[in-house]
Amino acid sequence: MKFLLAANDKDVNEPISPVFARAYFFAIYDTETKEVSFVDNEATKAQGGAGVQAAQEVVDLNVDKVIVVRLGENSFNVLKMTDIEVLQTKSDSMINIFHMCEHNQLSVLERVSKGFHHHNG
């Protein structure tokens, strides 16, 4: 199984990114190999629609679970269309969060955040 979370540093001892779509990287943990890999999040460069683009990237990465501190409406609506499970966590180091996820200690995301969309005319 593959778990994914948003990261601003390529170091699993660093905390998870509090934001999803505009985080610099995605950290992916593979339960079989026990290894973490990082990929760049191209959505950080998006002028608009970053939530949709980031979710699209995640879908294309073929992960099974996505872990977030909070998630915007647009990202959520995309992920909802897939079999990907969206889990919620408090801020913690990435390694701890992956560990909790592997031991089924995280709950399903209940609430999405309203973003600051439509601000640039």
Add this chain to the structure above:
Amino acid sequence: MGKFSIAFLSGKGGTGKTFISTNFANAIDSSSYVDTDVEEPNGSVFFKSDKTETESVLVKIPKFNYDKCTGCRVCADFCKFNAIIFIKKPFLVTEICHSCGGCYQVCDFNAITLIDKEIGTVDKSVYNGHKIVSGKMNVGEMSGTPIIKQAKESINDGIVAIDCPPGSSCLLLEAIHDVNYCVLVVESTNFGFHNFKMVYEVCKQLNVQVGIVVNKYDGENKLIFDFAKSENINILDVFPFDKEINRITSSGGLITDIPEYKSRFENIFKKIQLQSKEEK
């Protein structure tokens, strides 16, 4: 009679674009008023009318025909607004779509048709012989430029006062596109002056004639006057920060119903006409 459009813009919000443009339209016989501040149109409150005609503003958005779609993903990759997501097949995120029609153009399999979507309305009424037009964007829409375009197109002749949206973004560019003259309404504050310079720069780039109306003048801040002098910009009039003007306006009245103010606005128009002939 041809069309002569005068845009009222400011950069900063709350400087008095609506105050100046509504009173201008009210003062100049048989002129029209077009509110292009589609995100928050309020000019029409000054022109009371019980008969308003409303027309829809429609844009085209894609609809996918999944029988024809091969899943090539070209449309999703093409969309620079990230409005098309691809999960085995394309889906539209309607709120993000800018109606550019690009996906329709790049689809090699005729799997996309364009369908209508209402993004706002244009209200039309008549007040004392003045045509009053007001563009209004539906809540949650991405871009109001098509509404501004349609609102402006509903007046074909005569003198048109265009009340612009604040800022210097796409909405403003659409509002001042093809106008004959721009009146920059400036508040005599540092902030007002700063944002004035931004829209002044836009007007310069577009090579459109400009004049300044200083509004809410406190008698102290001279930044705008110094700048106007150095750039040789026509100052059309100066309105003080005045309780009486405020009382009339805040109760939904027009100061140009008072003869003294009507002639002041007629004078502004004369100066605009004169400048426009001279510089031609």
